[in-house]
Amino acid sequence: xxxxxxxxxxxxxxxxxxxxxxxxxxxxxxxxxxxxxxxxxxxxxxxxxxxxxxxxxxxxxxxxxxxxxxxxxxxxxxxxxxxxxxxxxxxxxxxxxxxxxxxxxxxxxxxxxxxxxxxxxxxxxxxxxxxxxxxxxxxxxxxxxxxxxxxxxxxxxxxxxxxxxxxxxxxxxxxxxxxxxxxxxxxxxxxxxxxxxxxxxxx
Numbered sequence: 441x442x443x444x445x446x447x448x449x450x451x452x453x454x455x456x457x458x459x460x461x462x463x464x465x466x467x468x469x470x471x472x473x474x475x476x477x478x479x480x481x482x483x484x485x486x487x488x489x490x491x492x493x494x495x496x497x498x499x500x501x502x503x504x505x506x507x508x509x510x511x512x513x514x515x516x517x518x519x520x521x522x523x524x525x526x527x528x529x530x531x532x533x534x535x536x537x538x539x540x541x542x543x544x545x546x547x548x549x550x551x552x553x554x555x556x557x558x559x560x561x562x563x564x565x566x567x568x569x570x571x572x573x574x575x576x577x578x579x580x581x582x583x584x585x586x587x588x589x590x591x592x593x594x595x596x597x598x599x600x601x602x603x604x605x606x607x608x609x610x611x612x613x614x615x616x617x618x619x620x621x622x623x624x625x626x627x628x629x630x631x632x633x634x635x636x637x638x639x640x641x642x643x
Contacts, residue, residue: 447471447551447552447553448470448471448472448522448552448553448554448558449468449469449470449471449551449552449553449554449558450468450469450470450471450521450526450548450550450551450552451466451467451468451548451549451550451551451552451564452466452467452468452469452546452547452548452549453465453466453467453546453547453549454466454467454482454485454486454534454544454545454546455544455545455546455547456486456542456543456544456570456571457542457543457544457545457578458543458578459571459578459581461567461568462567462568463486463566463567463568463569463570463571464566464567464568465482465485465486465563465565465566465617466549466563466564466565466566467481467482467485467561467562467563467564468552468558468561468562468564469481469521469558469561470521470554470558470561471520471521471522471526471551472520472521472522473520473521473561474516474517474518474519474520474521475496475498475503475516475517475519475520475521476505476515476516476517478496478521478534479494479496479505479516479534480624480625481561481621481624481625482534482536482544483536483624484561484617484620484621484623484624484625485561485563485566485617485620485621486570487569487570487620488536488542488570488573489573491573492536492537492538492539492540493505493536493537493538494534494535494536494537495516495534495535496516496532496533496534496535497532497533497535498524498526498532498533499524499532503515503516503519504516505517526548526551527548527551528548528549528550528551529547529548529549530547530548531545531546531547531548532546533545533546534546537573537574539577540574540575540576540577540580541577542571542577559622559625559626560621560622560624560625560626561621561625562618562621563614563617563618563621564614565614566612566614566617567612568609568610568611568612569607569608569609569610569611569612571584572584572602572603572604572607583595584599584603585609587599588600588603
């Protein structure tokens with residue numbers, strides 16, 4: 441009897457918690473990746489700047505990077521997605537920036553068999569721009585959107601000046617995200633930094 445093909449790629453939907461309309465990405469990630477590598481993929485796919493602490497919660501267990509104070513008992517760089525035994529329809533959590541408290545809900549949509557080695561994580565689709573770093577969490581993000589949209593708002597000009605000139609909440613480009621992922625996971629290549637002006641994702 442032929443040996444069953446190994447399901448070595450996971451299709452994940454990652455959604456920022458507490459924001460409507462939702463901000464999300466659908467990713468293909470090698471099952472051999474550690475949670476630390478998945479952290480890198482999420483950062484690149486959303487456009488977070490990776491300047492704060494993070495943690496995963498899987499099956500009630502917390503995983504995170506090495507902490508100088510020893511606060512994280514289970515190291516994310518030691519645990520692979522395959523080792524966790526994740527299957528289709530399983531859900532787990534990724535938290536980033538414990539001050540702003542950006543929670544991400546992750547759903548395993550499919551376990552797939554790759555036709556060859558996946559060179560790096562791939563984004564299939566998604567919606568909306570990542571919130572600006574250090575904007576104050578979901579409540580700060582909502583105020584930012586309100587202020588930027590209303591010239592009469594007392595913080596309108598302040599927040600417009602604070603934002604990157606080309607930031608737009610509904611902007612999304614799968615090609616740009618994949619360029620960022622390719623750059624992140626191919627260290628010999630120059631990092632992608634300039635965001636092209638491209639058409640927004642269709643509804």
